[in-house]
Amino acid sequence: MTTTPVESAKHRVITAISWIIAGLALLASSIAEFAPGTALRGDGDNPADSLAYLAVAGRAYLWSGALMAIGGAALVIGAVGRLRARAGSAASMLTQVALVFTIISAGLLIGAGVLRMQATGTVDHIASLDPAWGEAAYLAVQMAGTQGMMSAGTFILLAVAVTLSIGEWRTGMRAPLIAAVLPAIALAFLFGDLLVPSFESFTTEGLFLVYVGSALLGIPLWSAVYGVSQLVARRERARAHTG
Numbered sequence: 001m002t003t004t005p006v007e008s009a010k011h012r013v014i015t016a017i018s019w020i021i022a023g024l025a026l027l028a029s030s031i032a033e034f035a036p037g038t039a040l041r042g043d044g045d046n047p048a049d050s051l052a053y054l055a056v057a058g059r060a061y062l063w064s065g066a067l068m069a070i071g072g073a074a075l076v077i078g079a080v081g082r083l084r085a086r087a088g089s090a091a092s093m094l095t096q097v098a099l100v101f102t103i104i105s106a107g108l109l110i111g112a113g114v115l116r117m118q119a120t121g122t123v124d125h126i127a128s129l130d131p132a133w134g135e136a137a138y139l140a141v142q143m144a145g146t147q148g149m150m151s152a153g154t155f156i157l158l159a160v161a162v163t164l165s166i167g168e169w170r171t172g173m174r175a176p177l178i179a180a181v182l183p184a185i186a187l188a189f190l191f192g193d194l195l196v197p198s199f200e201s202f203t204t205e206g207l208f209l210v211y212v213g214s215a216l217l218g219i220p221l222w223s224a225v226y227g228v229s230q231l232v233a234r235r236e237r238a239r240a241h242t243g
Helices: 009-034 047-086 093-129 131-171 175-179 181-195 205-242
Strands: none
Touching (some): 009 047, 009 205, 047 131, 093 131, 131 205
């Protein structure tokens, strides 16, 4: 009687590619939202600006949500695959916990993405009935989706990028920890805001842009690097077995 290994070569490739797809999709999600132009996008917290944006460029917001949901789904596949890969090894609890939290963050991003997708038609319809209702409907999407689920998912992924990279260092993966520098910078800003009461008064517009860029670019870059590192590790293992 033969037994199937916990992770076959095909599963390893699927797992690695899922992390790469997640990174590309999350980056594309941010690009899609602002593709019509920052002037048209306006202030995302201003319901009047956002209703005008949805009326003209609702398709961009729809794609932003769809790509965010795709990125979240890819993270689930990647995290489950990596948990399977580490099941038969002496994986640290840090690695396992980080992968579990990846799934949690992915669920939050999927929820935020679906809210954006639904908002493109629903909010416009509600606004056609009463503009004040439309603004209230958008604010619900903004608070529950962007400021709620998306922010929570992003915060968790920033921590995952750092902790998982540290845990994977023991497996010989070095590149993910280097790529985790940007998420670590974003985390430093978050902890500074939490621990230092007057932190915001020291944060200039330039530093704020550094924080936003570290989060929006750092997570997709790290995810893609983590996936590529798994593919490279797989080839090295295959070369070692045939050598």
